[in-house]
Amino acid sequence: MTTPCSSALATKTALVVSSGSDVDELLTNVLAHEGWSIQSVIDNHQALARARAEPFELIITGRKTLGAEDIELLRKIRSARSHVRLIILTDEWTNGDVISAMREGAFSYFSAPFEASDLAEMVRAAMAEPCWDDGIEVLSATPEWVTLTARCDIATANRLVQFLHGVKDPSIPEAERDHVITAFREILINAMEHGAQFDSSQHVEISFIRARRAIACRVKDPGKGFSLEELRDAAADRSPEDLFGRARARDEQGLRPGGLGILVAKKFVDELIYSEKGNEVVLVKYLDPPNRPTI
């Protein structure tokens, strides 16, 4: 893994690059509510100078700058302040910027349009998370194939999913992209929980592959796996009555509500393929072929 975990936040000062009134107001409200003091600057040049002069636990870029410029800022700041949490906001970016942001250790990445409530929640997570910067490590990346590891905890899963929301592909309808992310999140959480019991010393390995007519995600957890029969059973389409019966049985066994993750994931992609050991799964979403001229 990359770097050792930073310690819990001792002081609370955030540096915010201005984005404009709405976002600035939102950030001020969230940070002030949590007891943080805020310093504001108007651009990345000022942000770098200020960050070199004094330590900040959290830096949030302005959405007016390019994603690539924010990554350059991140790189320079982290060379001096290796554990700083930096959240990138941007209106203009490329998918490569999102990967670079993960590689360079951004805490999170928000590309327009984004939900204010999601940003507020990520800022709170940045403030609350004592150990974060070895959470996601990009092992290799091409435009078609990205492989990374993610630490087995919910906060890291949420950070990774937010990065995924920044990856856009104009040839994939927004709704289908959301479905893949929903399915991926279910499988990721499943892998972290059942493959590692949310043990933050463990990591899952993940690959995203973009083929011409399909998107695939592979998730491998560090656990012993499950029998294919168990996995088929968990993924089987069920009537509501059957789901209710299973919920009743879990309650009688003293188990917490659950057991729907694989089923929900299966509903949002075209295929779920498990390895023999059952600790590795590939999600596949087929994309409609492009319209071809008729002869």
Add this chain to the structure above:
Amino acid sequence: MALQISTRESADVTILDLRGRATIGRESESLESSLRELVAAGRHKLLLNLANLTQADSSGISVIVATHVSLKRQGGDLKLLRPCGRVLEALTVCRLLGAIGSFEDEAEALASLRRRRYSATS
């Protein structure tokens, strides 16, 4: 946004207004404990207002299903009000909307819950 839950009463029905997301971790645990407390306190007719719930994953949905099942067993009921967006999609693909009972109009939802007479053996 983390999950915020506020409750209000309408005769023997307790309405829970959910805001934020019901996802694995603190949020679904908070939802589960709130529902458990209400049921333990004898509130056996629950209406979950999902209009401002932006996300529910399998963990949040499982809590809703488990509470629905538990209440049915005790002669009570749980119904849904105005699910939308990603939450509506998740409930739809699991075919739970019709099975649990979902309404767009609060008055209709309340009437549906009130029609069901409480009985420990029903």
